Amino acid sequence: MSAAPTIAEALARKPNGFTGLRLILALAVVVSHAFSVATGIGTDEPLAKATGYTLGEHAVNGFFAVSGFLVTMSCDRRGLRDYALARTLRILPGLIAATLVVSLALGTAMTRLPAGEYWRDPGLWSFVRNTLVNFKSNAALPGVFEGNPYRSPLGTVWTLKYEVLCYCGVFVAGLSGLLRRRWVATLLCFGFALGLSVEVALHGDALAKGVETAFRLPMIFAAGACLYLWRDTLRLAAPAMLCLGVALFVLARTPTYPALLFLGSAYAAIWLALGPLAFRLFDPPADFSYGIYLYGWPVQQTLHALWPAQTGLALLLPSLLITVPVAALSWYAVERPALALKARALGRRSLGTIEPAGP
Template sequence: MRPPLFIPKSPTVSTAMAGANNFTILRLLLAVAVVVSHAFSVTTGAVMDEPLASSTGFTLGEHAVNGFFVVSGFLVTMSFDQRGWRDYVIARALRIAPGLIVATLVVALLLGGAMTSLPLTAYLESPDLRRFIGMTLSSFKSNIALPGVFADNPFKFPMGTVWTLKYEVLCYAGVLAFGLVGLLRSRAVALALVAGLALSLASLDFFRPDAPKGLETSLRLPLIFAFGGALYVWRNRIRLSGPVAFALIAATWLAGGTFLYKTLLFLATSYGIMWLALAPVLTRWSYEPRADLSYGTYLYGWPVQQTLHALFPATAALVLLAPSLLITLAAGALSWYAVEKPALAVKARTLGRRTLKTIEPAAP
């Protein structure tokens, strides 16, 4: 039976991929959401002070990170499938490493040198400075402080968002492993992986509702990434439907207070983000910015907000939000044009391409 003429048939993911997309602008909005969310915790020191946390159990920043991971899972799985392992490894390294290395050095040497309470020579000779650079770049530690920097802030550490890169890189390694053994294109494997992670998360909430946040995160982010990858693998079967997205949101609301709530919330969010990114009803008015500022915005937002709070400690969070966004977006633009775009050009030359016109996931 055909649907009424006024109800358009929902396209498959594969069909939607052939048209325009909202990935670039969506990622920028997600990065901005992280900055908005941190405006509260940077000034109070309490992550759950953010208004959205009380109604959903998660901050706006956590929801935004979830959005990053489902987009990344989809695009990274597509990247391996279309390029093979060699191109995949080069592309992932050149997308993550240059921006992170430069941001770490800028924060450690320039920002830290300007903000430290120590004499500059003592600061530059401090082993804690070398520890900060080494731990940030080698293990994505986000709770490492710089000597004499932000000592009076509620949070002492200057790069509070890099911890998610650990999970991102682990998920990248998972895609590589599945691809090398020939299982990346298997629909059954993709479905089993998502189902297994979803069941594990629901079981955790059932048997250990007071489980540590870190344990929940170690299941949450891989689940969302795997869901994005599964949408790509099932792209010829799965349809992007607004009613389905709203039905998932309704089911999540009805499950509030039960052990199924978080799992449904993550799956509903993931499907909804991909609908926003690819649904033709939305992409027909798509706008693709020339510069992808999402990664730089994500990396520099926290140190900019920490700096403004250190300089103006008595100023309310919402008052500092506008200047922090402007400065962060400017830093994101510098990161894109001075670091990330040249790195993508190196990638294009390395992989034998003449153009950078490819959909590239930005790390959360």
């Protein structure tokens, strides 16, 4: 372990694998949804039976760990004004564009209603408002996807609510000076872990998914933040991954398993980004992850509506072949220009450090 680099040493090396990891995680979400979009049952996915959580949930966990690490680094290095502007321009333009494209273009094409009636329906504008203001992912469009197991055309935006709340938490920590006190983030992380373990012990399999999520996502984000704040001390080592794996196997049927799994996932995500993926083995020139995350679900919903007799796995490859170019368009037409706007607003010529996209 002592021969392994610290997180700070690994971070100082160029390049890193955060962009590649986010792309892998976004694609994993699309693969996971191939099961639930077709059946309406998320636990149909094989990984859910093996670990208790779907591939998509594991991918979202990775997103939050990476986001906690990079967002905390952004606030620490850039200052609050830069941080607030960066976060707004990274999340909001892509979300607004996806909401309008899905509701106005895709919805008009897929609704059973005449176009004029669809545009006059209050449900259309209620969908736009609820998506952009409340990050409501179960909202439906009038006459759209009525035969699908799920009617929601933007089923992944719910995680952005937790992402934005975590962003606000980092901002408050930076404003109050608590970001410089590493023990605060550490106590917060383990407080969430303890709370989740107590809830699992009390309720077991009957624990409401919403309650678990309210502990899970902030805890993983805080774990990513802790890994950054303790970067000069903590090391990235393969033996640590092995120890985590053994501990998970031993504690698999105990109330501590979920919390340990999530904390281990956070460490694994940063280890992958700064270790195996950091040597240009997989270094995408652009960050399509946010676009894939936003557009993967509506593309899969559309394909299932058009070919309902096909299984989700049969439609997986076509959905990827459509989603990736759409995500590329989102990056080059919306997300990258927004980041360039931020750079100009701050009087810079470049985009600066890594820009994490929310899951």
